[in-house]
Amino acid sequence: MKTNSFSLNFSSPHIMAVLNVTPDSFFDGGILCDRNHQINISLALEKVDSYLKSGASIIDVGGESTRPGAEPVGVNEELDRVVPVVEAIVERFDAFVSVDTSSPLVITESANVGAVMINDVRALSRKGAVEAAAMANISVVLMHMNGEPANMQLAPSYKDEVDEVKSFLLERAGICEFGGIERKKILIDPGFGFGKTLEHNLQLFRSLNKLSELGFPMVVGVSRKSMIGEILGKPLDERLFGSVALAMLAVQRGANIIRVHDVAATADVLKVLHAVKEEI
Ligand code: PT1
Numbered sequence: 001m002k003t004n005s006f007s008l009n010f011s012s013p014h015i016m017a018v019l020n021v022t023p024d025s026f027f028d029g030g031i032l033c034d035r036n037h038q039i040n041i042s043l044a045l046e047k048v049d050s051y052l053k054s055g056a057s058i059i060d061v062g063g064e065s066t067r068p069g070a071e072p073v074g075v076n077e078e079l080d081r082v083v084p085v086v087e088a089i090v091e092r093f094d095a096f097v098s099v100d101t102s103s104p105l106v107i108t109e110s111a112n113v114g115a116v117m118i119n120d121v122r123a124l125s126r127k128g129a130v131e132a133a134a135m136a137n138i139s140v141v142l143m144h145m146n147g148e149p150a151n152m153q154l155a156p157s158y159k160d161e162v163d164e165v166k167s168f169l170l171e172r173a174g175i176c177e178f179g180g181i182e183r184k185k186i187l188i189d190p191g192f193g194f195g196k197t198l199e200h201n202l203q204l205f206r207s208l209n210k211l212s213e214l215g216f217p218m219v220v221g222v223s224r225k226s227m228i229g230e231i232l233g234k235p236l237d238e239r240l241f242g243s244v245a246l247a248m249l250a251v252q253r254g255a256n257i258i259r260v261h262d263v264a265a266t267a268d269v270l271k272v273l274h275a276v277k278e279e280i
Pocket of ligand 1: 066067068100121189191193221224225226
């Protein structure tokens, strides 16, 4: 019997490893799912094995790309991509599996096969999503996004991005609690690159402490994103050092979970940071 229970000790940071089962992932181009939509389960399991050996605590399975410009996929397609992979991981490994989805049906079906967390870039705003997560008694990551992936980078604008992200996350957390999701099962994420210019992203990054003061565990995803590309003037495959630098800075500003593609490199950096950190 699967209990869907998720517990991590947040006295040190954790790594959430990205496992894309999409044909159009922004980072790996979709090696786990080919253009004929065949999912390569054994390749996915090999990747999970290496992520866990490198120090990941959570495997984040995603069947719909949410990078800037991405188009949504149908729910059946998403189910076909995600559920078999989650099931195979849970059967074979003792790992926490999270599912990157906004769809109530995918939430329910993923929980049924053993996922312990829903990572939603739309903060459970789709009709029925809060109810599905509450029924499944599953942990949820509520992320801030301005717009939809297809159009969010066209002209992002805020009066005060830090205030707006903070009040949005508080409001969504309140709605989730009211809808029956236990407070201790709620995590938050400012959503770097989701309807934000470089300046918005940097301002939010400088204020991560303020978001962590809301009292929810905080997830941060910056791995290989264009904010690093803009700072460095470098393409996707040359953003590793920038990514680990931001991972370290995020943890220093209160992040509890770092969502990354490069698990081994991030784990080393966080271990070194932890060793140097003065005990309080
Ligand atoms: C994230 C995140 C996510 N990011 C959470 N889930 C993506 N909780 C998917 C770019 O600017 O940060 N937190 N799920 C990936 N999305 C993007 C966004 C990828 C922006 C790339 C960019 O390059």
